[in-house]
Amino acid sequence: MGRTLTFKIFRYNPNKDNDSPQVESYQMEETQRLNVFTALNTLRETQASDLMFDFVCRAGICGSCGMMINGRPTLACRTLTSDLPETIELYPLPFFKLLGDLSVDTGIWFREMAEKVESWIHTQEEFDPQATEERMDNDIANKIYEAERCIECGCCLAGCATVQVYPDFLGAAGLNRIGRLMNDPRDQRGDQEWFELVSTESGVFGCIGMMACDDVCPKDLPLLEVFSYIRRKLSKIELSK
């Protein structure tokens, strides 16, 4: 016997006059291997044609579908209903600007983060189309990739206490990006530049280290390691001053 699921969904359309936030309930029969992506689309096609949410890859790769599922920030597309109780509460990710119902504006936040940390390789060297590529150790390539796997879903920010207090705080995702670039021998930024970037309250000192982010990251990024790597690097820079 399949279960009957009750979805309690946060509804609010800021573009509709006189709309106010509320929670609406929808019911649905559970099918085998149902995930929240399929469930929400079915609801939209059959019960709530105006329901707003974001999916792109539906494969846990693009980071579009972060939302609060029964109080936990996670990717909706890779959440199976069989892992949840019969009542499923869906809320948009907090902290980001609400666009409507379950849809939030993560894109703008991440673009600003990229601007703040200057998320590109800083190098004086011009690209020479005729030259063989610079060599790199495969271990280093793998290490960079490890941090590069962040999909900008925003779950770590939704669970972070610091970012609620300091909106400028770069969050786990921002610090992880910095760690990724610090690890990259192609980025020629010097100690002083890194120091200025991370040694502030919006940088690594803002973090209170409760590791809510590490716990929720759907990509299992080793955020703990990244933070301690950055802290170690900072103290080294301080010592050498």
Added chain:
Amino acid sequence: MSKIITTDVLVIGAGLAGERAAIASASKGLNVIILSLVPPRRSHSSAAQGGMQASLGNSAKGKGDNPTIHWLDTVKGSDWGADQEVVRIFADNAPIAMREMAHYGVPWNRVEGGPRDVYIKGKKTTIVEDDEKEGLITARDFGGTAKWRTCYTADGTGHTVLYTMDNLVVQHGITVHDRMEAIRLIHHDGKCLGAVVRSLRDGEIMAYMSKSTVIATGGYGRIYGESTNAIINEGSGSWLALQTGVVPLANMEAVQFHPTGIVPTDILVTEGCRGDGGLLLDVDEYRFMPDYEPEKQELASRDVVSRRMKEHMLKGKGVQSPYGEHLWLDLRHLGEEHLKTKLREVYDICMHFIGVNPIKEFIPVRPTQHYSMGGIRVNKDGHAYNMEGLFALGEVSCWDLHGFNRLGGNSLAETVVAGMVVGEKIAKYASKASLVADVGLAEEFTKTEKDKIARLFNNRNGENVYKLRNEIASLLTTHVHIFRFGEGLEKAVDCLKNIVKRTENVQVKTKVLGMNPELSSALRLEGMAKQALLIAEGALRRTESRGAHSREDYPDRDDANWLSRTLARWPDPKEDPIFTYEPVGVLDLPPGDRGYGGGQQISIKETIEEYNANVDIVQKAEGRLDPSEPTGSRLPKERWKEVQ
């Protein structure tokens, strides 16, 4: 009055192709605006796992590789449908593109000197990597290639390359307007002047006016419903071109089915699985591919593997499941370490989406719609037929690198190479052109779109958007899939013609402006129905089998009649579309046997010289604009003989 935004270059699409082209213009000091349905890094390019082809020849199994061998593989893979000159431009530039991306930060996997164990054709083998190549970009094996040529970053290649590209976009300060959908091109007298755009945040309709307009909107796979593509890939970019009435969509019947979509979610697991030694098994756990393709086995080109899988299932060897029939992919022998590092994304997908542990269990797979070889027809500079100032590149275009079958790893590489090559042409065009900010024209085009929305709101007792969309998908999946029969295709064409009419009467129940997902779908529906018809009718008319287009009733490749590219236009929206054909391009490698896939060939009637003499004349008559260099100038003669 609608808002008007002006820029030098308007790029519609923020995947790899669009972003690389935008960077080419921005670095020439031009103003660029990129539009995207979603934040750039969420574009479908990010989902590509496997890698991109470039003949760097650093890995032991890639030794001796060069652009000519890459060219040969690609032309053969296309079943001679590709434009051989475009393939040359591509193969020559692919190594440069990989190195450029390395320079800007992609953490490509690198050669590690010394011996290592790999699986080749199901057997464990030791290969020895050259110590002198240590630290250079390495490559893995992909289907249909003579050498190991696919550069990769574990199995997140699209992700790392797109993130690196988008970092460059940020560095160049390029403006991106995300959650914006181009819904109509603004054009006049065969000249493109920009686009009408609908905000997916608040529903506002605006006009963007530009000197050159670039469509880089990716594939249309979702018209098939069951597809490995992202759910935003609904063909709204190719629809922009078709709507003009004059720009042709080419080879829409050339649709690729990937052998390994997982069941039931249709999520792709990469070709890298088979490249790294994964095996296909049937209901009896028997490895069947060597029986059909003794030489290439699991790594024949995608059209061949997909077809063989279907053939085998038709023999009753499929595995039955509540979600339909499938086969098995076996990766167990690759071991935990390999699966959790080199194929980690695959491991995650199986665990999270279908609850299968590939270290211990088989993965249920079946061939699934994956890639659209066809698209907006452009010349070798990426300039659209019949429309000055309009460019297209990436999966949405038919530049024609892939002909009737694209090789794995070639399309991600195409996005970046075309971004470089076509990107230069776009910048050059925009530097010379002047902006025509014709307010009256902008108003006329935006008004038509606003009226359309009002009509969708006002229709009474109209059709349901989602129901129609599902009908289209089911027609394509039933009749225009891997194997195609005349009778089924006729049925699909008839039904789709009817559906095209019904789209006029769609009724949108949610009457708010704002994000309104139902309205967004309704606005895309006519385009989806019309493109579905072009796919089905193109397939019906093409009475041969070539690459991914496989007609049961016409099993041979017929070069006497069909060594041609299909062009479809829709001049009058109320009438039927028009089909014409042009030569595929200048031939250098004469049509021959691909060496896999079976089937006979019917030889071309004329000599190669006669065929080639016609190319320029016919293509011009079809509306091809003159490229910056003469036709064939980039195709050195008979260089392939050096590597045979």
